[in-house]
Amino acid sequence: MAADIQDHRIRKIDLKNSTVSTLLGNGIGADVDGNGTNASFFGPAFISIDNSGYMFVSDANSNRIRIVDPLLNVSTIDHTFMEIGTVKVDCLNQRLLVADSRANQIFQVKFE
Template identity: 40%
Template sequence: MSVRKSGWRRVIAAALGLAAAGVAQADVYTFTTLSGNAVALDHFDGTGTNARFLNPNGVAVDAAGTIYLADGGDHTVRKITASGVVTTLAGGSGQGGSADGTGNAARFVYPYAIAVDAAGNVFVTDIGNHNIRKITAGGVTTTLAGTTGVAGSVDGTGAAAQFNLPQGIAVDASGTVYVSDTNNSTIRKITVGGVVTTFAGTAGQTGGADGTGTGARFNYPFGLSSDTAGNIYAADFGSST
């Protein structure tokens, strides 16, 4: 494998040996910096490397190719067009908090993972607030589920439910949201109406056991994803599986 770096562009050529045919094929991947500047951490909207981020975490892409980014250190959610134009969708730069609202009136505390549904709604794990936030395409932020600032494992509707450092998030084709409730070592399920149930695992019981529902065990699950068939995939950090 050879790597050539020039400015903000990285080119990686990987030679794949095709033993059966006795030939070699090279797949060439070109990596560019769409937006942000690696030597200047801050918060600026703008185009390409004129924009700034502060410890960005989760990223998701909608059907139109628009990118959404959880800018964790800045306590904001950013939006990036295919041409690299960056705007702030929700949150006040550098202003942590828990307020619902439109645009920069909303507040987050270290937004971490992000997912987007077919309607363009954005879902964010707000780990510092122990809750799950929803942002419409118009930038209106509401709290979908979780008691703000309270860590727990209670199932329930909306603010009656509790999470403990939720991190990974995914949304399926029906709009159902799934969350890696990391410090509870569970996977939670949230309906469109905000009803939270424990989908898999048992709060406070870690392990690597397979099983159905609460019979399964996880060990601090992080990343989460779903496929078109409705299967959920979790990166079980503590179990290395």
């Protein structure tokens, strides 16, 4: 997976077949939940995936975390960061670590 910050999409990269396809996002820079390419991202920057196949995306222009379930349903965590950076899943402790560069903090978001 690759976050395409300029085109507001999440790309799937198939190295075996040398192809790139759009997995998520419709290319419209917005913060709209939905399924697959019906969802809108607003500058997706970083991706982290947990052991259950859930994907966590930092949406840089909206400063929010987007959650993608294994069926490609996109939802938004109800918290806005000052300047969201990287996200990292800590599966052992069932939490997401989120860097906020303007706040100079690492936040923990619990999930199950």
